[in-house]
Amino acid sequence: MSQPGKDTCERAAALREQIAYHDYRYYVLDDPEIADADYDRLFRELKALEATYPELRTEDSPTRRVGGAPVSGFASAKHLRPMLSLDNAFTADELVAFDRRLCDRLGIEEALSYSAETKFDGTAISLLYEEGKLVRGATRGDGQTGEDITHNVRTIETVPLRLRGVRFPKRLEVRGEVYIPKAGFNALNARLANEGAKTFVNPRNAAAGTLRQLDPRVAAARPLEFYAYGIGYHENHALPSRHSEILEELREWGVRVSPLSRVVEGVDGCQNYYDDIAGKRDELPYEIDGVVFKVDRLDYQEMLGFVSRAPRWAIAFKFPAQEVTTVLRGVDFQVGRTGALTPVARLEPVFVGGVTVSNATLHNIDEIERKDVHIGDTVIVRRAGDVIPEVVRVVPEKRSSDAQQITLPTECPVCGSDVVRPEGQAAARCSGGLVCPAQRKEKLRHFASRRAMDIEGLGTKIIEQLVGGGEDEAIVRTPADIYRLSMEQLVSLDRMGEKSARNLLAAIEDSKETTLPRFLFSLGIPEVGETTAANLARHFGDLESLAAASRDELEQIPDVGPVVAQHVHDFFDQQENRDVIAALVGVGVHWPQEPSVVDNRRFEGQTFVLTGSLETMTRDEARERIENAGGKVTSSVSRKTNFVVKGNDPGSKLKKAEELEVPVIDESGLLGMLG
Ligand code: IVH
Numbered sequence: 001m002s003q004p005g006k007d008t009c010e011r012a013a014a015l016r017e018q019i020a021y022h023d024y025r026y027y028v029l030d031d032p033e034i035a036d037a038d039y040d041r042l043f044r045e046l047k048a049l050e051a052t053y054p055e056l057r058t059e060d061s062p063t064r065r066v067g068g069a070p071v072s073g074f075a076s077a078k079h080l081r082p083m084l085s086l087d088n089a090f091t092a093d094e095l096v097a098f099d100r101r102l103c104d105r106l107g108i109e110e111a112l113s114y115s116a117e118t119k120f121d122g123t124a125i126s127l128l129y130e131e132g133k134l135v136r137g138a139t140r141g142d143g144q145t146g147e148d149i150t151h152n153v154r155t156i157e158t159v160p161l162r163l164r165g166v167r168f169p170k171r172l173e174v175r176g177e178v179y180i181p182k183a184g185f186n187a188l189n190a191r192l193a194n195e196g197a198k199t200f201v202n203p204r205n206a207a208a209g210t211l212r213q214l215d216p217r218v219a220a221a222r223p224l225e226f227y228a229y230g231i232g233y234h235e236n237h238a239l240p241s242r243h244s245e246i247l248e249e250l251r252e253w254g255v256r257v258s259p260l261s262r263v264v265e266g267v268d269g270c271q272n273y274y275d276d277i278a279g280k281r282d283e284l285p286y287e288i289d290g291v292v293f294k295v296d297r298l299d300y301q302e303m304l305g306f307v308s309r310a311p312r313w314a315i316a317f318k319f320p321a322q323e324v325t326t327v328l329r330g331v332d333f334q335v336g337r338t339g340a341l342t343p344v345a346r347l348e349p350v351f352v353g354g355v356t357v358s359n360a361t362l363h364n365i366d367e368i369e370r371k372d373v374h375i376g377d378t379v380i381v382r383r384a385g386d387v388i389p390e391v392v393r394v395v396p397e398k399r400s401s402d403a404q405q406i407t408l409p410t411e412c413p414v415c416g417s418d419v420v421r422p423e424g425q426a427a428a429r430c431s432g433g434l435v436c437p438a439q440r441k442e443k444l445r446h447f448a449s450r451r452a453m454d455i456e457g458l459g460t461k462i463i464e465q466l467v468g469g470g471e472d473e474a475i476v477r478t479p480a481d482i483y484r485l486s487m488e489q490l491v492s493l494d495r496m497g498e499k500s501a502r503n504l505l506a507a508i509e510d511s512k513e514t515t516l517p518r519f520l521f522s523l524g525i526p527e528v529g530e531t532t533a534a535n536l537a538r539h540f541g542d543l544e545s546l547a548a549a550s551r552d553e554l555e556q557i558p559d560v561g562p563v564v565a566q567h568v569h570d571f572f573d574q575q576e577n578r579d580v581i582a583a584l585v586g587v588g589v590h591w592p593q594e595p596s597v598v599d600n601r602r603f604e605g606q607t608f609v610l611t612g613s614l615e616t617m618t619r620d621e622a623r624e625r626i627e628n629a630g631g632k633v634t635s636s637v638s639r640k641t642n643f644v645v646k647g648n649d650p651g652s653k654l655k656k657a658e659e660l661e662v663p664v665i666d667e668s669g670l671l672g673m674l675g
Helices: 006-028 036-052 092-106 182-194 203-211 216-220 243-252 266-283 298-304 365-371 437-448 460-467 487-491 498-511 516-522 530-540 543-548 551-555 562-573 575-586 619-628 652-660 667-674
Strands: 076-078 113-120 123-130 133-139 145-147 171-179 225-235 262-265 288-295 314-318 322-335 341-352 355-361 378-383 390-394 607-611 632-634 643-646 664-666
Touching: 006 036, 076 133, 092 266, 092 288, 092 298, 092 314, 113 225, 113 243, 113 266, 123 203, 123 225, 133 145, 171 203, 182 203, 203 216, 225 243, 243 298, 262 266, 266 288, 288 298, 322 390, 322 437, 341 365, 341 378, 355 378, 355 390, 365 390, 437 460, 487 498, 516 530, 516 543, 530 543, 543 562, 551 562, 562 575, 607 619, 607 652, 619 632, 619 667, 643 652, 643 667, 652 664, 664 667
Parallel strands: 607 632, 607 643, 643 664
Antiparallel strands: 076 145, 113 262, 113 288, 123 133, 123 171, 171 225, 288 314, 322 341, 322 378, 341 355, 378 390
């Protein structure tokens, strides 16, 4: 093939530039200069040139948004500055209190200026630009490290592949939200439904799910959009003095920022902005779940700092939960992990808070009685954010004469065992225990879940198949059976190839090595969550002592009241449960001995702050060990901090420690103290 001539190279460069300029006019300024057809012509010409001379295809060519190769997994991406979250306010009083707190802290009398913005209901990402070129897109992850999703982010037309001009930082992290507009969401779901594929519940899940696809062609075919709302790290750049000016700069660099942001004065300004946006909410082409106020002056932001994972200088003022009326068609009882029967309302489908709702929780039978809910009633349903929709109350005036009373079934709807309702407890339970397939499934799902035994790949669908509908069909009945699964049994399952089966067996094997708190949590003792499990493990040190503990002894432990003590005691009292534990130990599940409580409170009352990365353990492990020794780990240094533990590349906390004269130790110091 011939080489492109100088003219051709120049033409390609000019086309790239023109297209980038028109993208900027269209997406950032929302003020296109040319007709769509003319834009398409430029685009086609560039594509044709690149097809003839592939060497003209630069990394940042607008034609390169689609067609990247699928990735085999997600690399982790460490953010150069942590990605924080926001504190929430739900009432005007909370907003007033927020503003007052800040003025007090800053010692100012005059009204504070805030950058008022909409709160996009999508998913946060961080874009890294080096020398103006997009080099990485990442999810938020745990705030410190996310997943590298560059392949998908590149497909989003509103994310510039290259920054405009030359006056941008050498390295720049742009922070913002990826979302799917309402119309695009409906079209996407319609298409998925047509293809017989699973639809998404709401645009946020659709956006997050799309960004986590391995094949960028999936993302390219979905209507993702992006708005920036701030920056993270920046290098070689003098920042302006206000957040609102940063947003302006981003716009100049060709990054799309919301036209709805504006600077407001004091709490009144915030309240007006909120009212204004609340009035526009339904007309906006995308979903928002509130507004955000950020102290505009960056020097004030600096002075205010952070509390745990959120800045003190910003707050999200959320819209109230949405409520609608609909008709209750029926009630089903679902059986959970502990056998508790939860009444689920089957509703006439109704659109609320951005999704169509046809089920809502009625919590328990007491609630049904208290709210006097009948089948056929007109009811008010509420949905707030991600929470399960609930039936708030009935509209009594609308009750018809044939409305039906709701009664608690006497038999479990899944296994037919008796339903029992212990005196004084709200929940009615199926008495079937592991005989009940519903309980078995939920127990196993909990057992395998990430925070419990963490068996990757053992999800709901596989568990459903392993448990089956009845006792006879079950391949897996108790948790120990998981450890007896064979390759042959796994490949016989639906949609289970040899490779996934092998991975699953490896994950099962890996899970045998665990910790006592995890193991206890995985047993699914009613009311024993992660924290209680950890407290129990720390107090007793081993399983035998815990199993032998009396209710009185149990009640000595922080967070353990009479109800939890009773549950723990009852659990270990049952032979069946002791058999399950023995079987698990029998198949090789093991954990290191927890240091016993006696020599284990040496950090009692002491507060530690960790900064930088450690060599022999992760920060989470360090935290766990400090807490196991009775200490506390907090995220910011104050005069109350007893020790700052300094790792590699310590952050500003080290400086703070020096200022406040808090003792600083290094990793070996900490290990020494831990013994
Ligand atoms: S600022 C330093 N601004 O809300 C504060 N966040 O609840 C960092 N969000 O993870 C966030 N719109 O995904 C900020 N205008 C906005 C936002 C916004 C939506 C999301 C973001 C963040 C979450 C925190």
